[in-house]
Amino acid sequence: MVSISGILVDRIEANLKDEGLPPLSWYDVLLEVERAGPGGIRPFEIKERLLLPQYGTSRLLKRLADAGYVTTADCVADGRGQIVTITPAGRDIRAQMWPVYANALRTDVQEKLTGEEAEQLAALLGKLRPT
Amino acid sequence: MVSISGILVDRIEANLKDEGLPPLSWYDVLLEVERAGPGGIRPFEIKERLLLPQYGTSRLLKRLADAGYVTTADCVADGRGQIVTITPAGRDIRAQMWPVYANALRTDVQEKLTGEEAEQLAALLGKLRPT
DNA sequence: CCAATATAGATGCAAATGCATGTAAAATTT
């Protein structure tokens, strides 16, 4: 990543790697799956919410499943689809990632921005997020 | 790219691709090389300014050279190093990329932010940029 | 009901990236 605001993401990635934790994209997916609760979530929903390409979603989920962080089951309501649910290990690793995520933002960002500026930034970036 | 502000970058990338133009990273490097003027620039300087990994810089420059957008020559003052300069074709392609870049920002960003907000965002992101 | 089309997901192949390491030429140390 180069240019503009990739800096934030790069910092978080670097910190996660230093801690021996998975990349940020895993966090995003795990969060969606965890939020979905026991009913699980369909891969295409993850794709839509995270704006990931279809093949990216497919492979990310494969890696998460291989790592034991999610499980996938055939969807009874739709023979084409799957239902993804989080495992205890998945919950656990996401919990470990969260403070690194937050700290990377707090440490690196607050070094250069005031609290008010950080809030403004968050708000502005939030507005950019496609609906 | 997922998360936070990668959205901006993704949009620009998508627009560049639609126009059949090279990726954003090429723009960044070309801009540095062009700015350096006839004296050229050393790869390690590009690496430092763009926060690219060393191997990434090396390969990016190779692709740019293969595409005919830059030329590399041995550095007389330092036997280890090189001097990179832009070619007319390089200047040209960067000029083609610029409006796409700018428009992607203007179109996608200004749809959701007021002019004032856009300026704030640029200022905040600028502050994050490591020196 | 059948044909055509759309949707969910997987995957082969090529290109890009990350990591570790290699080579060669400074710069520094003693």
Added chain:
DNA sequence: AAATTTTACATGCATTTGCATCTATATTGG
């Protein structure tokens, strides 16, 4: 000035990404 360390850049290998395409099920139109 010889030995050591640092700096500049390249590259082999594994992982990841992008693109195109494939399979299978669902939906829609006649």
